[in-house]
Amino acid sequence: xxxxxxxxxxxxxxxxxxxxxxxxxxxxxxxxxxxxxxxxxxxxxxxxxxxxxxxxxxxxxxxxxxxxxxxxxxxxxxxxxxxxxxxxxxxxxxxxxxxxxxxxxxx
Amino acid sequence: xxxxxxxxxxxxxxxxxxxxxxxxxxxxxxxxxxxxxxxxxxxxxxxxxxxxxxxxxxxxxxxxxxxxxxxxxxxxxxxxxxxxxxxxxxxxxxxxxxxxxxxxxxx
DNA sequence: ACCATATAATACCAAATGGTTGAATACAAG
DNA sequence: CTTGTATTCAACCATTTGGTATTATATGGT
Numbered sequence: 594x595x596x597x598x599x600x601x602x603x604x605x606x607x608x609x610x611x612x613x614x615x616x617x618x619x620x621x622x623x624x625x626x627x628x629x630x631x632x633x634x635x636x637x638x639x640x641x642x643x644x645x646x647x648x649x650x651x652x653x654x655x656x657x658x659x660x661x662x663x664x665x666x667x668x669x670x671x672x673x674x675x676x677x678x679x680x681x682x683x684x685x686x687x688x689x690x691x692x693x694x695x696x697x698x699x700x
Numbered sequence: 701x702x703x704x705x706x707x708x709x710x711x712x713x714x715x716x717x718x719x720x721x722x723x724x725x726x727x728x729x730x731x732x733x734x735x736x737x738x739x740x741x742x743x744x745x746x747x748x749x750x751x752x753x754x755x756x757x758x759x760x761x762x763x764x765x766x767x768x769x770x771x772x773x774x775x776x777x778x779x780x781x782x783x784x785x786x787x788x789x790x791x792x793x794x795x796x797x798x799x800x801x802x803x804x805x806x807x
Numbered sequence: 808a809c810c811a812t813a814t815a816a817t818a819c820c821a822a823a824t825g826g827t828t829g830a831a832t833a834c835a836a837g
Numbered sequence: 838c839t840t841g842t843a844t845t846c847a848a849c850c851a852t853t854t855g856g857t858a859t860t861a862t863a864t865g866g867t
Contacts, residue, residue: 598712601712613785638844663785743855743856746855
């Protein structure tokens with residue numbers, strides 16, 4: 594069971610979401626991931642480690658290069674978690690809730 | 701358009717997820733939300749404000765009581781975001797990716 | 808008026824976060 | 838063996854975060 598806290602925290606950062614997005618195009622090295630990002634390689638290295646320890650990214654060392662691959666499974670848990678609230682974000686439910694709120698006020 | 705950064709960050713905290721969860725049972729006051737939580741009322745008040753500014757919770761003052769209601773719409777964006785990676789978390793894709801990784805190593 | 812309740816505001820603190828720079832490590836290539 | 842490349846590590850820094858305690862404000866009840 595993946596730690597939802599870590600996954601959500603990892604993915605709350607836009608830089609890390611950008612990295613995740615980039616990895617959908619296939620595995621990449623640290624340098625590749627850092628290239629388009631407006632920060633140091635060391636900073637990107639840190640972000641990668643956060644993603645790694647959240648289980649979103651896997652590393653395979655090939656010589657001096659570290660190849661990162663996306664492991665999207667934990668995102669499934671994010672979706673599953675969010676979908677628990679599906680019934681609460683429909684317009685119908687919003688109106689129903691407003692009705693109860695109003696009812697409570699009147700009683 | 702809701703700010704995904706703020707929503708994900710808000711929801712990354714287990715206390716705040718607990719609050720969101722509690723609010724699915726209906727609107728509640730700050731004190732109600734704080735009751736089961738192992739921290740000060742002031743701390744809970746802060747958490748609520750984080751949820752509020754992420755657009756997940758709405759406040760209606762009724763006398764001296766502040767009634768909070770869940771506004772789950774931003775969670776739909778979380779689900780939508782996560783579901784973009786659906787094709788990457790299937791076992792099939794994992795195997796395909798492993799194949800390419802291995803192929804790259806051999807060539 | 809008085810006291811209790813509900814909540815926010817403020818000031819403070821320790822720890823975590825996101826970034827930097829510079830040094831260290833590991834490997835590849837001439 | 839030396840040089841260059843890929844990456845991490847370590848120290849540092851500013852800001853944010855999650856919590857506290859205390860004070861302030863608003864409202865309700867008697």
